[in-house]
Amino acid sequence: MNAVIDVSGLTKSFGGKRVVDDVSLRVGKGQIYGFLGPNGSGKTTTLRMLCGLLTPDSGTGSCLGFDISSQSAEIKRRTGYMTQKFSLYEDLTIRENLDFVGRVYGLGDLTRRVDRALDQLGLGARQKQLAGQLSGGWKQRLALAACILHEPELLLLDEPTAGVDPKARRDFWDQIHALAGAGLTVLVSTHYMDEAERCHEILYIAYGRLIAKGTIKDVIAAHALDTWSVEGPDLHLLSRELQHLPGIDTVAAFGSVLHVCGRDAAALERSIAPYRARADLRWQRSSPSLEDIFIQLMADIDANNGAPQPRNRTP
Incomplete structure (x- = not known):
């Protein structure tokens, strides 16, 4: 796989606080990579270092074949960057x-x-x-049309669909996949699990x-x-009872269903056994969702007073 981005040990601090700490990653051509994490986790700072808008305090690597520290101007010319806030002129x-x-880029x-961008995004x-x-969508x-006008090789999207309705989000993602299919590499930060699941890797x-x-x-x-998933009456009360039992790491509500998760399968089953015997509750073993995993990750971090414990360090 040709690496469009290949960086190692990126760090960045502001005011003595390290906001990006030893980040390493490889990104392949024509792939969509989803950046996830809570607010203030360093997603935007990482994106800005990758495209040459910020210089890392330490770390090495390349983006589009150019050194991220010494050749940032070349990277910026070949990258489209879409910020969270709409930044074009509303009176035009x-x-x-x-x-x-296009004139700003000197195209x-x-x-x-312009005709091509209008056609690609259905704006004609x-x-x-x-x-x-x-409308927001x-x-x-x-x-997005403005970002691809100069025909970049890399597209960075910073929470591009925040506040946009579900249909507009789906249409937007259809466009992203069409661009990736044509060879454009995309990095996108998002809080939406359904969007994360549309990425090739996260x-x-x-x-x-x-x-x-x-991959997911x-x-x-x-x-x-x-x-395990459980349905029945008074799930809010059941959740309070379950979340402190041995072997149960997280309990999360998904509509009318609770997801009860733990890493010690035997301990988890012992704790839920009395509740599985109740006639008013319907239990079923299920596969964890991506959201279950992230809820668990954040619970681990909170339990360690904000110190993340890496589990998957595969390059």
Whole structure:
């Protein structure tokens, strides 16, 4: 696999606080990598170091074949970066915004490039509409069109669908997969588990440390979390009873179902045995979800006073 990004030991501190701590990763061409983690975990800082917007305090590596410390200008010219906040001009039309971005980049053949971006993102029929009149989903399409106007090789998306309705999020992700299918490499930070599951691989960061990475299947398998689901009345009361029993690491509600998880399968089964005998409760062994894994990861971190304990260090 050709590595578009290959970095090792990245660290970054602000005001004496280390916000990225010894992050190493390899990213393959045409792949979609999801960055997950709580707010303040270092996701955005990591993305900005990878694309040359920030210089790491220490660590080495390359992005698009260029050194991340000494050749950041070359990386930035070949990267599209979409921030969380819509940053285009709301008093310009869609086409006027793209024309402006193209001139900032100094792009030649601008009409062709704008027409292509409008067509790729389905914006052609709306090209004369003011950006300020667009819904959140259409604004995201416009922002993405601006990011790909200069035909980058790498696309970095920082929580691109925050506040966007589910259909618009799905449409946006369909576009991302189409771009990846054409060879564009994508790194995206997100809080949505359904979006993480649409990535080829995921990377979970907490307190600046990369503590899990790989395919969804690999990450779930690496944490060997035994899981039961239970349905019945008064689940909020049942949750309180279960969460302090031996062998039960986490109890989380998913609609009308509780997921009861633990890493010691025998201890977990002993603790839930009396409850499985109750006629009003319906128990079923289930596979852990990605969200179950992340809830467990955060519980581990909280139990260690904010010190993440890496479990999956596979490059």
